[in-house]
Each structure stands twice: as C-alpha cells, then as structure tokens.
Amino acid sequence: MSNVFEPEVDTDIAWCPGCGNFSIHQILLKTLSELKIKQQKLVLVSGIGQAAKTPQYINSNYFNGLHGRALPVATAVKSCNPELTVIAISGDGCVYGEGGNHFIHAIRRNPDITCIVHNNMVYGLTKGQASPTSRKGFISSLQISGVYSEPFNPLAVAISLNASFVARAYSADEKQTIEVLKIAIKHRGFSLVDIFQPCVSFNKLNTYKWYKENTYYLDDSHDPGNKVEAFKKAVENEKYPLGIFYTNTDNLPFEKHLPVYKDSNEPMYKRNVDSDKLAELMKNMKKN
Amino acid sequence: MSNVFEPEVDTDIAWCPGCGNFSIHQILLKTLSELKIKQQKLVLVSGIGQAAKTPQYINSNYFNGLHGRALPVATAVKSCNPELTVIAISGDGCVYGEGGNHFIHAIRRNPDITCIVHNNMVYGLTKGQASPTSRKGFISSLQISGVYSEPFNPLAVAISLNASFVARAYSADEKQTIEVLKIAIKHRGFSLVDIFQPCVSFNKLNTYKWYKENTYYLDDSHDPGNKVEAFKKAVENEKYPLGIFYTNTDNLPFEKHLPVYKDSNEPMYKRNVDSDKLAELMKNMKKN
Amino acid sequence: MNSIQLNNDMSIVISGEAGQGLQSIEQIMSNLAISSGYNVFTYSEFMSRIRGGNNSTEIRISSKRITSYVDRIDIFIPMCKGAMFRFKGRIAKETIIIGDVSHIDEMYKDAYRIIYIPLLKIMKELGGNTYINSLIIGFISNLLGSTFDSAIKTIEKRFKNFGEEIINNNMEAVKTGFELSCEIIEADKFCIQIEKTEDVKNNLILYGYEAIGLGAIAGGCNFISSYPMSPSTGVFTFLAKNAETFGIIVEQAEDEISAINMGLGAWYAGGRAMVTTSGGGFALMAEALSLAGAIESPMVIHIGQRPGPATGMPTRTEQGDFLTALYSGHGEFPRIIFAPGDKEDGIRLTHQAFNMADKFQTPVIILTDQYFMDSSNNMNDFGITGLKAEKYFEITDDKYARYKFMGNGISPRGIPDHGRGIVRVDSDEHDENGYLTEDFNVRKNMVNKRIKKMESIKQETIPPAQSGSNHYKYAVVCWGSVRNTAEEAIAAIARNDIACFSFTQLYPLYNGTADLLKSAEKLIIIENNATSQFGTFIKQETGIEFDHKILKYNGMPFSVEEITAEINKALLKE
Amino acid sequence: MNSIQLNNDMSIVISGEAGQGLQSIEQIMSNLAISSGYNVFTYSEFMSRIRGGNNSTEIRISSKRITSYVDRIDIFIPMCKGAMFRFKGRIAKETIIIGDVSHIDEMYKDAYRIIYIPLLKIMKELGGNTYINSLIIGFISNLLGSTFDSAIKTIEKRFKNFGEEIINNNMEAVKTGFELSCEIIEADKFCIQIEKTEDVKNNLILYGYEAIGLGAIAGGCNFISSYPMSPSTGVFTFLAKNAETFGIIVEQAEDEISAINMGLGAWYAGGRAMVTTSGGGFALMAEALSLAGAIESPMVIHIGQRPGPATGMPTRTEQGDFLTALYSGHGEFPRIIFAPGDKEDGIRLTHQAFNMADKFQTPVIILTDQYFMDSSNNMNDFGITGLKAEKYFEITDDKYARYKFMGNGISPRGIPDHGRGIVRVDSDEHDENGYLTEDFNVRKNMVNKRIKKMESIKQETIPPAQSGSNHYKYAVVCWGSVRNTAEEAIAAIARNDIACFSFTQLYPLYNGTADLLKSAEKLIIIENNATSQFGTFIKQETGIEFDHKILKYNGMPFSVEEITAEINKALLKE
C-alpha cells in the first residue's frame, strides 16, 4: 500500500540519527494513512524547532509558522474550513514555552484540532537549553547548576482547563501511539497528545532507557470521564502514566459555535459578500 | 493610626461608584498597614486595566507597566532586591489573558511575590468585553451571542502547576480578604490571590448578589496541603469556594536559587563589577 | 443679555462626566440635525475611565458640509460641576453658556453670556440625573428647529427596550427641554439661522470606526480576530454586530500575537482576515507581520493610533505610529500603508486594502487615530455597494508550487483543498514548493522575488488629494485624519497661492510626490506628532525638506483655527 | 603534483557534517596558531540542524593581523562524503585538497591538487569516526610548525573529562595526523612559510559573542533574561558560564516579552540588565522597548541579526534589522544604536551601552550578526579592566519625583529603598511624580522632556572609523560587521584616493557625517542586506545619496575578494 503522505522527494531529514522524532514521523504517516484522510483535506500547522520540521517530511498541506504560534493558526484554519483535518504539531518549547498562552486559550476555545507535542524536555534546535518540561536538576549551557523551576505539567493544566481530550504517548511505542493518535484525531474538539520523545543529542537525562523505566500504561480501570481521577494520574511523577487521561464532550467545538456555519457548512473561501445585505445595512445606517 | 500607604494627595479615583475595586483598595491599605511593611520596601507592580490603577492610589513605590506584563517585572524586581516586598496587582484580563504565559511560568519559577488578581470576569477599562474568566453565556458588544469558551480556572491551573499558595477571596468580605492577603504576603513563594470583584458597569451577570449567592468559604476540614483535594475544590462550579485552597513549600523561592545570593544578601544595586575577577577572566581566556 | 444670533455654522460643546450619556446626546443630535436639513460633525474626547472625570462632545451644525474640529464654542453646556475647568481657553466672551447655575463656574457668572436653566431641579422632579441628556436633547432640538415630534420619536426609539417608566421619564425630559428652549426663544434671547438643505436628509452619519468596518465588509472581510484596545475597538465591535448578517467569524483573541496569527491562518485557509489594534498591540504583532512578509500572505491591519510611547494616553489622539508601521517586523519585505483622511477614504481604502493584500500577497496597514475613529459627519452614500471584493487565489493542480518564480514576483496563491495541489507555506526561507531551504541561490532569488512585488505595488499608488490653488507658491502637506481640518483651514485662508496635499497612501509614496512639491517655494507639513515622521520619510524618499513643520502632540487633534493660525504664521515668516 | 608553497596568509577550510566537531578543530587550531606565533581568524558557517548536513569552518592564518573572511581557499579538507558540493565556486585550481579518497568528489580527482590521506582507514583502526577531528588537528598543527607536544597538550586539555580510552584514542589520532603530515612535508609536497611573531603569543582569541559578553560584564551587567535564539544565544551562554563569578542573575524566560519586561524590572530595582536575541525575538520586544521609552528606563538589547523575514535562515548572517531596530515600538522616544565592527568594538560598545543606557535612561541596542558572533580572531587585551561601570542613580529624599523636569530632560533616577523617596514609574503618560495624568500640558512637556534627551545623546556620538586615504575622492561607507572586510579590501585596492568609513554608532548618526561624505566625488555603501537600510537612513538625515550600493543578502557575509571586486567595478563605472 503506497501512502500518499510519504514525502514526495527523497529529502534529507534534518534530525540526528537515533532521534525519537523519526518514530513520531513514521507513526504519523501510518496514522494518517490508516485514517484514510484525503490528502488535500489535511493541514499540518507547526511552529519552529526540531519537532516543528515534521511537516516538511510529510506530503501534505502545511503552514510552518512562527515559534510558539501554531495553535492560533490551526484554530483559524479549522474555523475557515471545518472540512479540513487540522493537526498542530510542534515541540515542548514551542507549545508550552513561547506558545504557552495560546495553549491555554486554545484549550478553552476547543477547536476540533489535534495538538501533537514532541516532548523531549529540551530545546533541541537551539542546542540543548531547558524547556518548560525539563526535570529539576537538568543541566545545560544556560542552566549551569540545573533547572530549579517546577516542570510544566501539560496534562494537568489541560485537565484543569477541562480540555476535550488529553493523552500522553511515547515515541518508541509505535502501536500504542498510533492507537492514541487515531482516537485523538477522530475526537471532536481539542485533543492534546503529548508524546515523550528522546533527544539523543541534548537530553542525556531522559533517555530511551529512562522513558522505559519511568512510564507505564494506564489500564482499563482508569476512567477518562473522571476529571479528578485524570488529574491524579496527571500529577503522578514517580512513574509517568501513558494513555488517554481525560476526555469530555461538555463543550461544542469552537467552529460549531460560529454563526457563519449555522445555515451552511460552506468553507469561507467559497463565500462572497452579500451586496444586497450591504445595501440594506447602508439603508439602515441612514435611518440610524 | 495614620497609614503611610494612604494616598498622599487627594486623588480623584477613576473607578465607578460602587465598584468592587474600592473595597480591594481599602483592604490592601489595611493589610499593608497591619503587616507593618516599611513603605520604602514595598513595590507594587501592575499591568493595565481598572484594577491595574490600584497602585496609583497607594503611597508606595510602583511599576505600572504594560498590559499583561506585571509578573515578569515583579519577578525581576524581587530577584534584584530580595529585601523588597513585591506585589503584582492587576485584572483578570491582564493576568490570565494577555499575561497568561507569564502566569504559568511565574508559578513554575516561584518567586516570593504575591499576585493579586481583581477578577471581575470582564474587561472593565475597555468597556465590557469578555475576559478569560467570563462565564459561558456572558453577553457583550463582542460576544454578541454570549461567551462559549470554557472559563479560565486560575486556581485549578495554579494547583496543576504546583503553585506555592493558591487562594480565592471576595472583595466585599473585608475581614476574610485581609486575613488571606496577610497570609499570602507572608507566605514564602509565589502566592496567588484571585479576588472576586463586582464590576457594576459592565458585568450584570456576576453582581454583588450573584457572588453572595454563589460563594461559600472553605472550612477547617479542607486541607490545603492536599493537592488533589485542592483541585477538587478548585473545579467546583455549583458554588465557588473562597479561602486558601492550596499551599506547598516543595520548592524554594526563585531568588533563593540564584547563585548571586549564595554568599551575600546584598541587593544588586549595591554591587560592583569585580575588576580583579575580570582581569582573571581575561587571563584565562588567553590560555583558553 | 442681548439677543444672540448664530449664523450657518454653530459649534455646541457639551461637557460632563463619563457615564452621563454624552454619546447618546451626540448621536441623537446628529440624527436630528440631518433630518432637520443641517450638516453635522461630531467629535468626542474622553478620559480613560468609565465613570466620572470630564468628557465632552463637540457638535458642529452647519449649512455647508463640515468635517472637522474647531476650537470655537458657540454654545457650551456643562452637565455637571467641574465641567468647565478644562475649557477655560476655549470659552470666549461670545460663547453662550447654557446650564444649571450650580454647574457654571463662578468666574463666568458676571461677564459671560449665560442662559440659566434649572437642570437639577427638573431632574429631581423627574426622579434622577439620568434624564439630563434627554432634557438637553429636547432643548437643543428646538433651537435647531426640529419639530417636537421628531425629537420625541428619536428618544422613543433609543429607549424602546428600557421599560415604560424610563421611556416616559425620558419623554418628559425631552418635553421639558423643548419647552424651556421655546421660552428662551420666545423671550427673544436667541436666534439661530442655519440654512437648511434637503440634500442631507438622506445622508449617512458615519463614525470613523464604522467607515473602516463598512470598508472591511465591502472588501469581503469574513474573519476578524483582535484584542480590545482603544481607540481601535469600535471596528471590532462594528464587525461583531454585523457578523451574523455578513458571515464574519469574530473572535476575541487572548492577545494580539494570537490575533494576527489567527488572521494569517484564516487567509491561508481562504478567509479574508483583518485585525484591529492600536500602537501597543501592533508592536506585539511585529513578528507576525514579518511572517506575513515571509510566507507572502495577505493581511489587513488597522491601527487606531493614540499617544505613546507605551500605554501613553489610551483615549487620546496622535499620529505617532507611521514609522513604526513602516519598519516594524524584522527582515525585508513589501507592505502597503494607507491613512484615510475622511470617512469616505476610510471605506474606500479599507475595501482596497483587502483587494491589494490579496492581489500582492502582502500586508496592508490602515492607519487611523482616535480623532478619526470617534468623530462623525454626514455624507453621501457614494455607492459603496459597487465596491467589489476581488479574490485572487486560484484552483491548484498536481504540480502546484506556492512560491513559483514569476516575472513580477507574484506567484499564484492556492488554498488547501481548492484544487488538487498541496499548499505549503514556510516561515523559513523556502524553495518554490514551500520547503525549507538553505540554498544560498534560492535565498537570493526569493528575496528578489519578494522585493520585486514592490514594483507592481508602486504602479498603483494613490496620489494625495489636492485642494486649494493649482498654481501654488506654498504647498501644505498632511496625511490621514488631518486632511479635513487642513482643507477647511486652507479654504478659510482663501489665498490663491496655496495648495494642500493630503496623503492617504503613505507607503509606497506616490511617485509624483517630488514633482508636486518641488515647484512650491515654501513647504509646510502638518502632523499630529512630535517628530514629523511623514516629513522625515518624504525627505528620505525625495530629498525634499520641509521649511516649516506644524506639529501637535498633546493628545488632542488639530483644530481648524490652529492650523489656520499656524499656516498664517509660517507664511508671515518669509 | 608539484611542491606547494604558501606564503604569509593561508586560508584553510574544513568541511563536514554537523556533529563532526568542526568547532573543536577551529578552536584548537586557533589556539595552536597563536601559540606558534601566527595571527588567526576563524569563521563558522553552519546549517540549522544538529547532525548531518554540511557545515564548514574557515581558518585563516597569517603573519599580519587578519580579521575577515576570504573566499580564497588554500587548503580544503573534506571530512565526509558530500563535503565539497557547496564549495564548487571556491575550490580553485590552486586549492590543495587534503582528504580521504572517498570524501573527494570525482570531478576534482584529475585536475586538482590533492593530497590523499587514508582517513577512513585510520579511523577504523582507532575504532570510530569521532577521532577524525583530532587527526586533522594533528595534521594541520604540523603543517603550521607547531610542536607535537603543544598539539598533544591541547588535545589532552580538551578531553580531560572524557575517560582514558577516549583520551588515548584522541592522542593516537593526533599523533597519526602529525606523522602523516610529516611524511608529506618530507616528501616535499608542501611548504608553508608564514612569518612568526612573538607579539601574538599573549593575545586573546575572541569570538563575537564573547566580546559582547565581556563588554557586558565590564559594563556592570548583573542581570540577563533572554530566550534562546540563533545567532544571539552565545552571549547568553557566555554570561551564564560566568554568572557565578561575576554575580549575574541569569534567567531563561518563557518568551522574549517576558525577557525584556524582566530586564526593565531589574533596572527599576537597581540591576543592570540586558537581553540578547535575534530579529524575530526583538520584534516581540517592541512593545516593551516603547515601555522603556515611556518610563525612561535604561535597557541594553543585543540583536544578533540573521536573514529574515520571519524565521528566515536561522544560522546565517545578514544586516537586515537596522531600520526595524530604529523604529520598532510605538510612539516617539529616544534610543541609541551601536553596531560593533570588530571584536574590540564589541567589548567597548557593549560596555558603553550600559553606561549610556543608565546615563540617558534610554534603551541602547547593539546590532551584530551571525558573522560577527561566530567569527573569532586574535587581539590584544587592550585594557578592558580599565573600563568602568558607571552608575547614575541617586539616593532619593522625601520629595523625590521620578520625572522631575530638568533642563536637559534627564531626571535623577531613584531606586526603591535607596533613600527615603518613593519611586513611581508609569507606562501611562505621567506627571513629574510618576502618577498617571490626562493633562494636555503635562503631556506636551513630557514629550518634550523625552525628546530633549536626544540633544545630550547627540553630543556623545561616535564618529565612524576611517581607514584608507585622508584625501579621498571616493568614500566607502559600511557599518557593523562589514568593517574589517571592507578595510582589508580597501587596503588591498591600495589607492590613495579612497577612504573607508565604518560606522559603529548608527543612531543618532554622527553629526559630522555629511561633512565627511560630501567632499567625496563618489559615494559607495556596502551593506549585508537587500535594500541598503543604512544608506536610506543617511539620505534621510543628510540628504546625501550613494552613487553605488554593494549589497549581499544570500545569507553569507561579504568576502574580502567580493568587496574588492565590487569597489573596483564601481570605480570603473565612472
């Protein structure tokens, strides 16, 4: 089976040999293909960073924007054409650091998009500084005596904001991650999939071995409908649970609230100004 | 007893008659006086908005900066002179909207400052648009058919980030709010005090009456040391609990981590470049 | 007091606290004015607060079309204590002061022309201060020769959702005001003679923010994401109000960075987006402006200027952000800057901004200011419905390359899922397909491509509006909202050797500019800022320097009188 | 192949993948060079990736002091397959190619001067590709006449924390390289004759980022909050490394907005803060830059420029952000812009930036670029420890007013808790005490006060460095990092009618600029951008226009040869 999303040309992928990004790339290609998404209907939106290069290696529409700004772009793309499948894909620094405010407010808005975060707990592209998710004690060229800030907990924050879908995966577990991603993409509303991803060049703390030893999968006993339970799991840090933490359908997706789609699903690009209505508006403005 | 923090001059306070800001102003004046803070040692840092005008009416050092940017300023002030009492004070739009990213990361950093948010669930100064904490259905000139985004839950988010001190108060309850504020200011580490504040001009939904009817105080049975319990309380939205939700002293304050204060507490302004060390550095650079 | 006569051009200033309803008075009065057959201009100046303080509105009523602010006050109406303090310099011996004795400062009471009306007493009878504006409306409407009926009707309409008691009390207030004013007229203290004209009766009254909003709708705007910021919020609110009718997606963003990035996402997906903000919010958009340049995305940015730096004076006016609009955003890429002079410019240029943005795949900035936003005047419907939203994107095929090199630098713009092509846009330097590249040659060609677009853009620059003489010795240059005030001043000066050039496109500069200016003996520039930013730019582009700069930067707009006096001073200096 | 002779100035280019350790080679080689008595210059150009791709370093070794980039390659060493592709234009017949047969592209194998060394085989024996750089170091060090001992010592030092096996293997690699090179020299294929000088042995070797960092330390910097961004991060890392020694608070901010607002908070509380960023990060700081203007806070901003717009080419070089540095931030307020030419400028101007920022209570921007940051050369310790950090804040008393009107616009700056005064700073327009005001007169006076400061600032502008002739017919202007390259080119052209003016202060412009330029018959400007931003600005300030523009914007710096050729072309055009 040929996968339309496979890169067209034989590109030189700019990641380091052994990097977890390669697995995520493969996982995404398989997920997209298995979901049978029409190629033209997929838009990948990314920021800047190593993770954010992913769309370059997928034969898909993409908007490779600014560092930190993938989510507002993705929200707008989806809202101008709800027929599109929109995936925001970027790094932990991009989404939780520079883009932290958009992360919060995109969750509140709840557009039907999937947000995939390659969480390597480090700034890869800029050569190894701490990211918001770096563990305490992580040493780098800027964090000379180790990180002392509390690590950002994306899952707990997302749950606090009553996010629609919250999951964590691990790049080296292809099967499980494909499964989670498929559910996330199909889920209606904002889906967060934080993927643990080893950075072999700059993160010598959170290695393949570390992830293996420090993660476990949530089992059937976990009820993703229970917010407090989800929170409990999200703040666990002896070992980090993987899987789907929380889902809720309390809120309609952002674009479903928009009055523009009340009577018609037509994407914005097909629409034109109604000049009769404009004439009428002018008339009404006259009378005030 | 004369209060040194009382405004020097008989200023025309720019709030609407009946606004909850007046009570917060009085509460703060009393708190400061009761805590016997030395006038010169207090710095108020605010953003822009109606709440952010508060420092104008207090006889104190202040840095009335940009909309949304109080927290980075406050963090730096405290870190350059840890002897100062630093209070960041601003509105819900300022701290949770424009300033959302700083809110998250200031909590992670945990400087020993107090962050007071006048939470009126509306943008007051700009005439009544929804704020991140506006309830669903809140109608304004921009939210014509009502807010549909999930309201921002500052307490739950702060708890998710393992904030050092998390409380909610109500502007009309002077005694309790002074109590909470005193504890918050004395608390070592980042203290969030979100204060419900009626905006009589633009928020006709969350009125004095509404707050009265929709709040209750946490009682002694609540254990602020229990993160999950705190979270449970924070996500309650039948009625909103008031009081101290969560405290922890897991993390040292930001400035305590700084190597500059390892051997000396001297504030930065008193320090000078050590030219011997500079000479030595140059010498070392020669050898490389 | 002698009988007072006012002819053909009257300026009424009403001064009160925030919250006293000055805006209602202003709007109702201007409607009454045109329905009575007068031209009208209004300008509100107000403090950055919701209640209290001191705000005012100037309502000019005239037989001729007037569209600018004057210092002169013919009638001054204080609505509360302390309402006169800020007007000391403008209340003249000729000014008629109408108000309650307790609202009129002592210093005026002997030597000035005052008509006392017992406002407070009447209010007390009606049961509240809130009816004061209806009373004033009643009072003035009679002065203007409106019928009692039309005054009542307007008030009725205004308060229709407010419950019977409020409606009745307001009607009562209007009636009282109307009658009071009848008495005064009968007592022969007053005579206003403004020629009426049927022409205006079918006019629109437009605020600046409505003009920008209408222009946006005409330009096909179907997406606006912004963050509230005075004085630009009116545009946002106007589009929100009309969102459902015109199919506009309206979203209040969490910050300005999100707002403009959403806008870029919208254009990418086929929407037509704009943001509205002020200088401080625009400053936050600089990086994304540069992104628009890099990915060659259309974008429309409205900046309602106010005095800076930083928060400055949030509700005041200034033209201090031209150079920052011109150079914000790192790297080198084309842009277009418009600055409407009058409300018609506002509509036309905003409409055009959407078409130009789409055509040249470049950001277009519209510069207005608080004066422009919050002033209104009557005008013709000049056929706005004839303005068309032109779409420039194309259906793509298999071989589609977003950044295909074309002679003029403008590649066909594709939209995801509109055709078979794949649309890749990249903030990194990219090749024709939109893939990131580090190839030095491709880089160079892409820079050239982007810069090349300026050539086409330059072919469509708008010349400045010229008024005054065609054979001029003196050339006065202004831009944006100064236009009408300067034009009225030049007309007042009434010399046949002076011309006024009002620029509505600031960048790229109209290429005939040097020709227009170099023939003048003396060049004067008027700007509502402290450093003559546009003058600096004209020098940079043409080498031409201005002999005289008329600058104002205290937060208020120029008045006709000020410009007149300053130009006369400049001419005398020869 | 004939014996090869290289005299007094040699350029070695080593090309490999990211991750192969080019930086180590560069640093070790330059240390070896000066300890052997040579002058050295290095420049790294690299892709925006961590592994793979193709990067290179140029190492120039010379008997004279050299500080600039040349196209000429005397020795080219490919370290992997594909390492030659990007150098097609620069590898000449004269170039000596040294490398493994499998790393040398076919096209060179017949007609070029190649010295084969069995790199891969040796690596295999040593047990890994990672030793390749040690081998190359050994190889070159012998060519340069370093002793085996000093080569070994340097390597030992470098790897001292790496465990015995790694050290041993690296030593083995150095040894092998050294011996290989002995063989070649003995085989008489090679002869390098570069005059040695004792002078350099005690020199520093400084990268641009170190120069900026050292200047900051000398200027009393004790607070840096920034967000990583190429090519500016080196400054941040340098200060972090020295933080404990010099008492510097170092914090990685969540974004650039936080970084600069922290910086302003630090200055307010008595710290001396800087931020380091690139164009995109600076764009996000525009609002806070305006805040610095409004509250009259000192601030030091370092911008390491790279090609834009938007993400552009993250690891490449350009001078594309001058005008955006000049005009970013809404409203009108003073600022100062420096652009160091060489490393000594880098130290001096950064030091001065802190003093000027404090003295004039205004932001100072330092513009460098990737070429400046990532190039190094040897230099004298010119007495950096003599540079003093001047503090301009004062002890306050009860009556302290932060914005007291003073003749020159500069009010005494107070610090909270340093004296009895209360220190209020406000982003709104404010009165002398720092309280928000809406008073039109106070507003006007505060604008005047802020702008007035420019007069004092202008009295301290730095004239451009002049090289070449004093009686010039041709004047060449450049700025920032182009300085050394232009100077070397002018020296190479060796005419007595040409002068080069290298500006290190861009704004305010040195007030004698017009005088310097107008006497020239022909004016040439050299800028590493596409639109000649500084030329545009000089025209705006002086009316003087350049006859010829030499512009480069493909992401690479100018080379000496390019500038030489372009100037010659320009001179011919007469």
Ligand SMILES: Cc1ncc(C[n+]2csc(CCOP(=O)(O)OP(=O)(O)O)c2C)c(N)n1
């Ligand atoms: C505004 C801005 N600031 C900084 C940068 C520099 N920058 C590029 S990627 C990056 C961090 C990358 O970290 P992350 O998002 O975690 O991605 P990773 O490389 O680890 O996949 C930074 C700081 C930028 N491009 N833009």
Ligand SMILES: Cc1ncc(C[n+]2csc(CCOP(=O)(O)OP(=O)(O)O)c2C)c(N)n1
């Ligand atoms: C960058 C920027 N964007 C927008 C504004 C305009 N603005 C001033 S205050 C405010 C919102 C105020 O809301 P909040 O922070 O809740 O304070 P409140 O007035 O309700 O106390 C806004 C949007 C600004 N000053 N700066």
Ligand code: SF4
């Ligand atoms: S730097 Fe880290 S994240 Fe980036 S490609 Fe290399 S291993 Fe992967």
Ligand code: SF4
């Ligand atoms: S607008 Fe609301 S928050 Fe602002 S002063 Fe008035 S009542 Fe208070």
Ligand SMILES: [Mg+2]
């Ligand atoms: Mg990362």
Ligand SMILES: [Mg+2]
């Ligand atoms: Mg609020």
